[in-house]
Amino acid sequence: MVKDEKPSNKIRSNYFGLTFNSPIILLSGCVGFGDEYTRVDGYSNSDVGGICLKGTTLDERLGNNAQRIYETSDGMINAIGLQNPGADYVIDNILPSLNFNETNFIANISGASVDEYVAIVKKFDNSNINALEINISCPNVKEGGVHFGNDYEMTSKIVSECRKNTKKPLIIKLSPNQSNIGMSAQKCIDAGADGLSVINTISAMSIDIKSRKPVLDNINGGLSGPAIKPIALLKVFEAYQISKKYNIPIIGQGGIINYKDAIEFILAGASLVGLGTAMFYDPLICPKINDELVKYIEFNEIKNIKDLIGNLN
Amino acid sequence: MKDSSIYIENAKVLNHQHMEGGQHIIRLESEKCSQYAKPGMFIHLKCDENTLMRRPFSVMRASKEEKWIEILYKTFGHGTNSLKLVEVGDTLNYMGPIGNGFSLSKKKTIPLLIGGGVGIPPLIFLASEIKEFCNFKPIIFFGSEVTFPFKYFPSKYMIKDFLPEVTASPDFIEAMGFVSRLASQQDYPGCYKGFIHELAEHWIKTLNTDQLDKVCIYSCGPTPMLEAVSLVARKYKIDCQICIEEHMACAVGGCAGCIVKIKDNNKIVSKRVCVDGPVFKSSTIYYE
Missing domain, CATH: 3.40.50.80 (Nucleotide-binding domain of ferredoxin-NADP reductase (FNR) module)
Incomplete structure (x- = not known):
């Protein structure tokens, strides 16, 4: 079912030349390649401002062995391991099937080397994708991922090399698994980032005390959900202290499950807000959050949601 | 865009039977899922409002005429332990029917x-x-x-x-x-x-x-x-x-949390249990 009616213009905003009908961005790894949730009656991609496609590498990846997910207190740990069909397949077979009139589609790119990042960026640069999100913070792969994100020099190098090879908006997904996220934000901005995603999942594990084995086959995974919200909120606040000097928007994310959470992230400095784990709980949550955001804005006599960004008393 | 085939229902509990061995059968009202469910398909159920993740349960019975479905579950963790407290008349939220069911072959009588x-x-x-x-x-x-x-x-x-x-x-x-x-x-x-x-x-x-x-x-x-x-x-x-x-998060094919390894033309591929299955030909499964 496609809804003709788009969300209110009170929550509409523009960043990097793109219009976001809602501040909600569906996060990479949670919503497949953009059309998986359209199986659900009542769901529409038009209800969100953007969709980050599943993490894509240069070549196809099988991902980690099962068990890949585990529920924890108010959260979940996942170790999918970047299962994806490879950049060429995504560009040739998946992008043509997406309806770009409904929302913005953002590719999420992962590599095990600078060369791999650059090669994928070049491929997507020639596609109709709206923006690129560079993942330097995946906690579930053996090479690259979070190791790159925690190394400021490597961060600079990846971002600057990607920047040289694309004119598309470049968003860098930062890791919470580092001591100074502000420094990381600064390096990304200096190297040419247009936006920041804050935060990726937090490295975590679970143990089965009966078998005395790690629950996940990969041993470690990424913790998401409401359990990480206070951490994510602080990281957004810290990154915003840097990004606001350059007018670089942040996609705040980490445990948002309702409009109150979304407002908190926006007040901490996020321009857009990411939803992932919440979709597993309620696939129809986005229009509800949109409606409640509009009510909040109207009640507080604010013109547009942009006026709330970083607007802490 | 895919055809909508998974429905989200807020359904009344019509019956809840508790048996030995921590086993329970729950009958739920179902406007839509009851009409389309096939053997092998499942529902993804919110066990209670405070449990973050839904739980997948195979449909055990469905009545198109009376518009209900039944599932059988065994208490295991906190989700199912809270589900067992649900009473007749309470409302539960579930998604379904999900997946590809069994396919009866005409030749295999x-x-x-x-x-x-x-x-x-x-x-x-x-x-x-x-x-x-x-x-x-x-x-x-x-x-x-x-x-x-x-x-x-x-x-x-x-x-x-x-x-x-x-x-x-x-x-x-x-x-x-x-x-x-x-x-x-x-x-x-x-x-x-x-x-x-x-x-x-x-x-x-x-x-x-x-x-x-x-x-x-x-x-x-x-x-x-x-x-x-x-x-x-x-x-x-x-x-x-x-x-x-398999353990599942989204159950609509979005997260790739529930995979099984399948042999496909001399290659091993990861398939999602929720929407590519949950029923597979056993000859295609790759057992390590």
Whole structure:
């Protein structure tokens, strides 16, 4: 079912030349390649401002062995391991099937080397994708991922090399698994980032005390959900202290499950807000959050949601 | 854009039955899911408002006319332990029906249904569908390590050249006019003492070549059981469809949390249990 009616213009905003009908961005790894949730009656991609496609590498990846997910207190740990069909397949077979009139589609790119990042960026640069999100913070792969994100020099190098090879908006997904996220934000901005995603999942594990084995086959995974919200909120606040000097928007994310959470992230400095784990709980949550955001804005006599960004008393 | 096929329902609990072994059967109102559910498909249920993740449960029965579905569950973790507290008249939220169900082959007129533990429900549904839509005569084997979630007694149907001491058959299967037997490692009266795949193999050995050619196995249960059933199928060159259980997050194909490795043209690929399955041909599963 496609809804003709788009969300209110009170929550509409523009960043990097793109219009976001809602501040909600569906996060990479949670919503497949953009059309998986359209199986659900009542769901529409038009209800969100953007969709980050599943993490894509240069070549196809099988991902980690099962068990890949585990529920924890108010959260979940996942170790999918970047299962994806490879950049060429995504560009040739998946992008043509997406309806770009409904929302913005953002590719999420992962590599095990600078060369791999650059090669994928070049491929997507020639596609109709709206923006690129560079993942330097995946906690579930053996090479690259979070190791790159925690190394400021490597961060600079990846971002600057990607920047040289694309004119598309470049968003860098930062890791919470580092001591100074502000420094990381600064390096990304200096190297040419247009936006920041804050935060990726937090490295975590679970143990089965009966078998005395790690629950996940990969041993470690990424913790998401409401359990990480206070951490994510602080990281957004810290990154915003840097990004606001350059007018670089942040996609705040980490445990948002309702409009109150979304407002908190926006007040901490996020321009857009990411939803992932919440979709597993309620696939129809986005229009509800949109409606409640509009009510909040109207009640507080604010013109547009942009006026709330970083607007802490 | 895909055709909408998964419905989200806020449904009243019509019945909630509690049995031995921490087993429960819950009947839910269902406007949509009841109309489209097929054996092997499942629902993704919010056990309570405070549990973040939904839980997948196979549909055990569905009534198009009366608009309800039934699931069987066993209490295991905090989700199912909170589900057991739900009372008749309460409302539960679920998504469904999800996945690809079993596919009955017209040529395979002797369906062999093998269900273990909480893998029994989709085969109860399949048995009902066979009764309603086919003139096949299935043989049904169920196994459990806790008290079976139904009554059973010595069957009135004899099986030629089969284990004479194994006579236990569920009352409702018997009422359908189908032949069934039970297996358990426990010492339950009339049940085969051992694994369910062993019981199935005893029966397969009673068949002649022509009969064997008409058999197709439909199975659901724990992974080691399905692996053993798959080996029996391979040994006797029997077509076999298995319904896989895996931990799930989204259940719509978005997260790739629930995967199974499949052999595809000499290559191993990861398939999502939720939407690519949960039913797969056993011959395609890659067991490491």
